[in-house]
Structures are given as structure tokens and as C-alpha cells.
Amino acid sequence: LRDYIEAQARHEGWLTAAFREFDDQWGYLEERTPLMRDAEVTAASAETLDRVEIRRFADRVTSRYRNRFTDQPLVLVPCSATKPYSDSQSHRQFHDAIKWRGHTVSITSPIGVVPQELETTYPAQHYDSVVTGDWSEDEIEFVAEVLRRYLERNDYSRVVAHVPEDGYREICERVESDPAIDADFEYTCVDHPTTDESLGELNAALQGEPAYSKREREHNTVRAIADYLLGDGAGDDLFGGLGATGGGDRYGGEADVRTTGRYPKLQVWGDEPDAGREGEPGEQLATMVPQYGTLSFTLAGARRWVESDAPTKRVEIDQFVPRGSVLAPGVVDADDDIRVGDEVVIEGPKAFAVGRAAMSGPEMAGSTRGVAVEVRHGEEK
Template sequence: MEVIRHEGPGRLGLVRLGEHSFRTPALAGVDFTLSPFNSFFHPREPGDYDFNLAPSIPLGFYTPGEVIDKAIGRLWSVNYEGFNAFYLPALRRTEYLGEFFKIIERYNFDAVYLGNSKILIKEYRYFVRILRELRERFPNVMIIADLEPFFYPLAVYLGVDAFDTRSLKLYDFEGKGFTQFSPFIWSDEPNSLDFARKSILEVRKALESGKLRYLVENYFPTQYHAGILRIADLEHADYLEKYTPIQKETVYFVSDASIRRPEVKRWHSRVAERFVPPENTELVLLFPCSAKKPYSFSRSHTLYRKAVKEALGSGIFKVHELILTSPFGVVPREWEWLAKYDIVVTGHWSEEEIKPAAQLLARTLEKYPKDVPIIAHLDEAYVEIAKLAGELSGREITFTRVENGTTSRESLRSLTETLREFSLEATKEDRTYRYFENIRKVFDFHFGAGAGEAVLPENGKVKGSKMLRLFVDGQQTGTYKDGVISVTPYGMQRIYDRLKAYWVKVDFELRGDVFAVGVDEADPAIRPDDIVGIVRDGKVVGVGKAVLAGEEMVRARKGVAVKVRKRA
């Protein structure tokens, strides 16, 4: 199976079987044929199916260890020649997974049928853990499960690629028809296969448009859905984030589960690890977010900026601004183009929103010199966040007097009066430095602290008005426009030399895209859709967009790993 697109561990994939091929997520009996379940003794030969299940021993989820030991011993004696699918019984005793994995690896199966799926779905931790171990160890194996259509979005999001539809006939025999509210509300007309087709089509479209997580959060018909997603978000956040593409479109936070999305975890991590305050900062300002994005285009932030400029004049180029928001927590002004999200604003913040935001703000404030004053122009829950952050960081925060909202005349007057107590003078060099920093920080977000300096050092030049072109020593390193960047091979070489980051190592002459089978090593920090440098013998020979995560590129043996955009 080749991966075309990721959203979390969920994959839009392509399976090639001789002259026949199909896209995943898929349905057995619709998109491909699957042999009946095989016992240990029958059949001895594969049949005329796309996927032939090898002889197996159907162990139950709660099978005791001594029985599993005997079964594994017998499975090693099976002649697997001609069989391309392996029946993996999901077991509560997960310590035996490794033994089954050895068989899968030894005989290079194309698909794994996850047995006991309907019991496993009720065991939240086991469900997520088994899928994670399968997906990480066998990136090109198609995972098949036997689940009802209302589980399709969640199961695909966590790593399942296809579903067996044969057991759905039981619902037809019982006269139950699926609805969008099943399993609580049923139709009187049997429709299992039609509903399965409709459901898998919705999942496929959601994957294609990058909206699978959104679909998952709107598909919570049972307690099992909520429990599984919560376990995945809280206990396997790194698993979800690793395969989640770099955010380019607006993320819609539509439920309590939204604040645990991988994009939020990634944002918090990058603010903590990759954001470095401008060196000439002499005053820090804290502002609330706005409904309009980027914030600078909003009425409220236009008024804030006017008040700051009125009070400080050119000193504004020595001020650094942090915007507080949920669920991203803290948005440095330079990153406001990158904070693409939409959330319901009610003024009510939960503890799950307040505490992480305060902790992130505290870590951010600790990055500034201790003698740099911090002024907060906030109201409502934002004040609570800032006060808690002050306690956690040990930094003193001065609050302006806010009445009737932060944009009222009284509040803006208080902001201006508070700022006039500071005498800041900026030079032409400060203005140029901040102009460069606005560009540099975006490169830091994508590649790590220091990447911006690599593509736009002090002696660098910026040309253009709307689409800015960056140059070092007469050679272009990249472009910047409204938070969107590109990097040339020369720019990527400078990033690689400085940070050794976002590289994919190959040992062949680059002529087209890089396939997974040709990847020798890759930076584990790479995520789908990242800009990466293709490196050969220490030299960047091309720049492209990652299709797979870094670790996945190394393990995978099929499909495109990097779509090459520019060659050196």
C-alpha cells in the first residue's frame, strides 16, 4: 500500500494488485475481494481473491497465555506461500504482539486482518495501542477491521485502512437499517452495504480535503468513540501529531475534544522550543486575541497598535507583543499569520483551556530578560491566565485598567497612560531588525530556532513588495508572503549547515520525486507537507514537500516519500 495523503495516522492510500488497483479507505466486497476466514488446517492453497487470508488460529481476546504460546508455535509451521493477508487476533495480553509481528515481517504480508475488532473497540487503550504498533512498524501494510459504519471515521483516523462488510448482513437479517444516529436510532429498511458505501465515501472525502478530524469530532454516537479519542489524544498525542500534516488551512474547533487536537499540541511545543524573542525587546505587551485573523487586521488590534504608537512613537520597534488565545495559548505577533483557527467565543474558559495557556505563557515570559517590563491589556479569563503565568514564571506583570472591554475609550486611555511611563527610543537599525525578524521567525517556526538567521542573516537582502525574495551573497534563499514561505536549494543548504534539520538522505542522482525505498535516513522531526531538503553526501541536491513523516520514510518501502519541487 502506498500513502498518498495523511491526516493523523489516517491515510488516503493506493493499493496495486497486478492490473487491479483501488484507493483506501476501502471496503471488502466492494473495492476488493477477501477470502473467507481460514482455520489452521484449511485451506492449504490460496483462492482466487485479491487478499487471501493465511491459515490461522482464531484466538479470543481473553485467551490465556498458555493457549497463546501453543498457537504461536503452530503458526510458525504454516506454509504461507501464496497468502498475502495475515489474521492477527487482538489479544488483551499485548506482550504477545511481538511474536505475531515477527511472522508478519518474516513473510512480508500486504494486509493484516485485525481479529476481535468488535471487542477491541470497547477496550479503549488496547485499541489505540495495537493500531499504533501496527501502523508504526508496518507502514505499507493495509489494516482491515470488522466494524460498523459508525466507527469508520474514528477507526480510519487512528490507522485502519479497510473494513470487512460481511458481518453487516446480520443487521439486515434483523431488519435493522443504519442511520446517522445508529446504534441508538435504526431505520426499518435494511441498508447495511449501501450505508457502508456512503460512510466510507464521506471518510474518503474528508481525508482528501483535510477534514477527517473534523468529521471524527462530529461522529460521536457512542461512549466508545469519546473514550477512544480521549485516550488517543491524551496518551498517544505524539502518535497523532507525528502523522498530522503541517497546518495550512483554518482549523475549526467545534467540540471539547478540539482543544486536544494534534495541531494544538504542536503549536504549544513550537512556541516553547522554537520561539526566541527579538534581541532588542525592552517592553512586552500582552493582548487578547480577536475573532478576525490575522489579528492585526481586526478592529481591536488596530486600536491597540494606535494607542501603543501614540504613547511610544518610534519606540514601538522595541516592543514585543504576545497574543493570548484558546486553544493555541500564546501567539507571538510574528506568528499571527500561522495561527489559522476558528473557535466559538463565549467568554467562558474551561480549566482545560486556562491552565495550558498559563503554563505556555509562563514558559514564554521566562525567555525575556528579567529587567524587561511586562504590560497586560486584558480582560475576563485572559487576566486569570496572565496572573497564573506570572506566579508560575516569577515575573511581575502590570495590568492596565480595563473598563467595558479592552477597546473602550477608558481602557485605551489607560493603556496609553501606562505606556507613557516608559521612554523607548528606536533607531533605523531597530526598524530594519524588526522587519527582518518578522520574516525570520516564520522560518524558525517551520525549521527550528536559527533557521531565519540562516536564510536572512544581518547582511541579507529583501527584494520585492508583496512577494518578498530573500538573498544572501547574491543568491536567493527563499521567499515570504503573508506567513507563507518557500526555500531554494541554496537556502536549504544554509539551514542544513546550521541546524542539521529537515533533511532526507539519499544515495542516488536526483532526477524526480524521492520514493520511500530510496530513503537512507530522514530527520524524525519531518511531518507530512513539511518543506525538506534532499541531501546527498552532505550537499542539498533538491527541495521538496514531504508526503510521509520522517520515521515513516525510513521504514516504508513503497510510494513517494518526497515530492521534489526544485533541484540544485
């Protein structure tokens, strides 16, 4: 529907004006816009920059996400048509040159900047933009502002910009010239980012930098997604002390959770071994959902979430044990910041459960029919 309206708005001046007024109603729209959708976001007009999905992603990346690769320089690279970016041929070439010695962040229109840990998180792998090689002033201004806010929040010893001239270079130069940004940009792209000469320059720029492990990347990915979904610091509150199996890490001390599986299908486990299974992880806490780049909690994970300092999205229900779903008439109260697609904890006099919201919090509390929450796991108290 949004794609259709964006196209039709160009045919009548009054419709364009009404559409822009509609997009100005941020609070109304944000409450009613799901956290993720099955449909692709088609970035084909200037109005795309005003979509809630676009603004929400940029806002969360610059207010919730925090870089944990503190020993590595920032490496800015262009986006790719293939999603997620790491599956593309160009990004595989970048990876071969970087060799885990830098923290990779992609610059893209229309969503701004995408840290490597959030490359699967909606809408980072769910959009398709019109690529002509020319950037509009609105695109350059928006992406430059997002990059500036990102660098104000995250400290890096160095910034290596492996970006081509068109659009990308202008964005970096605008941010570099900002007095509030205390970082010098090193440019390594010669003509095109994937030429042998450019990749050689990128490799040379990172000589002597320490490399991080694949395991470290996986741990930081889980924490970054928790930050994005739940709030600033939630990753450390829930999974603080993430480290390689059997030890601590340089960010959070002793490890109290472990990750298994292969990216992007990661599982998070408690670090207490199961009885009778020496060396095996304890209870599973969460699973990464590669389709949307989110986390799905188990009951054990939901209990840890409630007991932590991370912001909890709660749905209070009446005196029953939910089976499969919670209908709106059974909801007593719900947090106002719950959005469709959010992970939520369901609590009532007789039950404790975890699931995914099918309504926003205000809608749950006010509706008299419909599915409020799709329950994944539940138990009777």
C-alpha cells in the first residue's frame, strides 16, 4: 500500500501535500508500524526517506547500538544489491582484504549506515533501491547526518573509508569536516572499490591491526541485536560477559553465556553445564532469526530478561494459561512501547509465557477482539 501511495502522490499536487502532512505525524505512524514485514521496502522516491521503517532503523542505530570492536578501526564500505551484504561478491572481496582487522560498516541509501552485526536486521536486508550512480541532495544529507550521529556515539582510533567517488565520498567528506567529529578519514579506494589496486590499498591500510575472532563477531552480533530490539545497554544486561567458550572476553569479564550454531543461525545458551553432560551448555536462552535479524527467546531467556536491567516489554493477562495465542479480550494491560513483531513477556496470575506481539501495546489494551500475542513458549505457575 505504501509503495502504491508513493507512486500515486506524484500525480496530484494536493495528494503530495497530504502525503507529506501524513508522514509528519510520526507518533501516530510509529505506533502502528510493525517492527518487521514480509514485504520488501522499495526505495524509489524521495518520500521513502520518511518511512517509519527507515527513520526507526537510523534512530536505533544511532541511539541504541554501541560498537564493541574497540580495538579495531572503522572501515566504511559501500552497500551491495545482494542482501545480506556479506553474501555479495563485493563484500566477500572486502572481507578478504580486511581479514577481521576492522569493524565493517556499510553506507547505504536510504537507511544510512549498517554495522555488520545488524546486516540481517529489518529493513537492512529487506530493501531495494533504485541504483543510477547519482545521489540526490536529500539522500546525501540524510545519510551524512546518520553517519555523523553514529560517529558521535562510537569512538574509533581510525576511520578507513573504502568508498567510491559518487555520493559516498561526498558523504564522508561532509562528516569529516564537521568540527564535532574528531576523526581523520583515510581513503583507500582507487577508481572502484573492488579493483586489485583498491583492495591492495585497503589491505595495506590495516597492516599491523589486531584481528578479532569469528566467535567474537558472533557474540557481539547477539548483543547488538538485543540493543537494537530492547534498548541501549540491553545486550550487556542480558548477555554481559559474552566470551569464547570456556572463558571471558576483553569486554565483559567472565563469560556467563555461550553461542552455538553458524551465523546467521546462532543460538545463545546459559553457561551453566547441564547435569550429567560435562562441557555442554546449559539452558538455551534465545535463537537468532535470520529472516528478520531478531532474537526469539525461550522461557529461560524470558526469565533472564525479566530479572535483568534490560527494558522489558510486558503483557499482563487474565487468569488463564494461553495455548497458542493470547486474544485481545484476555489482555489486562500492555506496555505502550510494544510494537507489532516485538518480543514480549506474558505474565498473569496463572501463567508465564513468551511470544511475539501481533498488536501494538495500546491496541492490545483497547481491543475487544483479535490475536494480541502469538505465544511461543508458556508454562503454568
